[in-house]
Amino acid sequence: MAGSYHFRPMTPADLAQIRRWLALPHVQEWWGDPAEQYALVSGDLDEPAMDQFIVATDASDLGYIQCYDLTAWNSGFGDQPVGTRGIDLFIGAPDMIARGHGSALIRAFADDRLAQGAPRIVTDPDPANARAVRAYAKAGFQKAGRVDTPDGPALLMVRDA
Template identity: 40%
Template sequence: METAHTSVAAPTLRLSFRPLEMADLPMLHEWQARPHWTEWWGPAPTLAEVEAEYGAWIADPTKVQPHIALLDGQPFGYIQSYVAMGSGGGWWEAETDPGVRGIDQSIADAAQLNRGLGTEMVKAFVAKLFADPQVSHIQTDPDPRNARAIHCYEKAGFRAMRKVQTPDGMALLMVCERGSSSNALQ
């Protein structure tokens, strides 16, 4: 299991990522109850639900790799990646490329929205994922009504592909290809 921090220096901030730990789950649970999270991630889960779902990923990160995003060493967001092919639960059932990674993320504090931090977090995490030569492209699936997220992904080098039906409802499939000119960190 990954234990070292992966750091990427941006012009005015220092971003890093570390694997989510069991000790982080109360903090993550509190973040997930915030209005800017529940607006797009759905109703706030109980702490027991967070411990069950995320605890399973911590114990076995082969399906989902959960991370805490750090800004100047302080937790400021959550980000996860997963292999899209075979992800189960009705997700990406037609995907046949084992190199496709999916990502999901959110910033913890609503006061940090609309400052470019989400874009920098996504760019840095995409660079981390593309460091693996087996990763062919990265996808994400925001709600089509979530203009802020869509704009963030576009600035990070993602292209809107098409609307898709997911187990969570309608989504906009967005893809970032290796070497995208918008993502110079690759």
């Protein structure tokens, strides 16, 4: 497993890779319809409350992470401290799955956002996505209960500064 991750701001030049990743079975399983998700991800490139990144190691790009201002969306996550950021991500590169990258890159990204002043980072994996729930827990997130989202039931997980 690589020890160092880079979070490069996503640009329109990355959209072809995003489209390919979204079409892969391991991403579709939890992100859903590739065309719908591509429209959402590409549509957020100009959204000021959404920061999007390509996750890379020194060797290659391996995934996508989005980080948003929770107050800009009606998330259904209840009252959260001002400045709380929500995150969603996937590892796109199939050869990088189940190698410890998930928890390591989540921890690195959350550490950075908390160091920049975010009071809390939240995420909402599908409760049935045991791999994601484990990765977030290994990255220091705590289970905060089930929530209802537009995509269905989710497990709210939080990490405080």
